[in-house]
Amino acid sequence: MNDQLSLLFVMVETAGILAPIAFILFHVLRQFLFIPVPLVCITGGILFGSIFGSIFSIIGLMMSSILFYFLISRMPKTHSKLSKLKKRWFGEYRNLSVGQVVVLRLIPFIHYHLLNFCLIERNRSFHVYLKNSWITNFPLAIFYTVFGEFISRFTPSMILLILFSLGILVFILREKVTIIKWKEFFKTA
Numbered sequence: 001m002n003d004q005l006s007l008l009f010v011m012v013e014t015a016g017i018l019a020p021i022a023f024i025l026f027h028v029l030r031q032f033l034f035i036p037v038p039l040v041c042i043t044g045g046i047l048f049g050s051i052f053g054s055i056f057s058i059i060g061l062m063m064s065s066i067l068f069y070f071l072i073s074r075m076p077k078t079h080s081k082l083s084k085l086k087k088r089w090f091g092e093y094r095n096l097s098v099g100q101v102v103v104l105r106l107i108p109f110i111h112y113h114l115l116n117f118c119l120i121e122r123n124r125s126f127h128v129y130l131k132n133s134w135i136t137n138f139p140l141a142i143f144y145t146v147f148g149e150f151i152s153r154f155t156p157s158m159i160l161l162i163l164f165s166l167g168i169l170v171f172i173l174r175e176k177v178t179i180i181k182w183k184e185f186f187k188t189a
Contacts, residue, residue: 026040082114
């Protein structure tokens with residue numbers, strides 16, 4: 001493992017300016033290769049350190065979110081699949097708050113683009129989506145880049161405690177008002 005890690009460090013040192021660019025582009029390609037976001041952010045922390053790894057991860061995640069915003073309207077099948085998945089996981093009339101999305105992004109097995117979809121459904125304006133993406137991607141990149149080394153050393157009980165705490169945060173930060181349209185409430189069977 002140490003030999004592979006030192007080889008990775010040598011490759012990054014010799015790549016110069018191309019290494020950060022390749023890493024940022026890898027964040028964009030990650031979604032097509034089905035690689036989890038936390039894994040890429042942890043790798044950024046190992047390769048570039050906490051500060052630069054976080055910066056490069058945030059840039060890559062923002063580019064990925066922007067690409068998703070423009071592509072989802074052109075992919076109706078994916079849009080309907082994400083809509084069904086959102087209804088199944090969060091309920092038909094439930095909109096996630098930005099705070100909930102922040103916390104859910106920290107849970108490694110939650111679908112990254114499902115949360116992007118929830119941000120789009122919350123407000124379809126690109127500028128609001130961009131701001132909310134920044135707010136939700138920032139803690140994700142920082143957390144996994146800085147603490148990535150320590151996460152691998154956690155015991156299973158510590159991981160369960162962290163996931164339980166994040167679940168409580170999602171419940172506390174939920175939107176407490178549900179709006180149901182008149183026609184849907186009095187729907188005839």
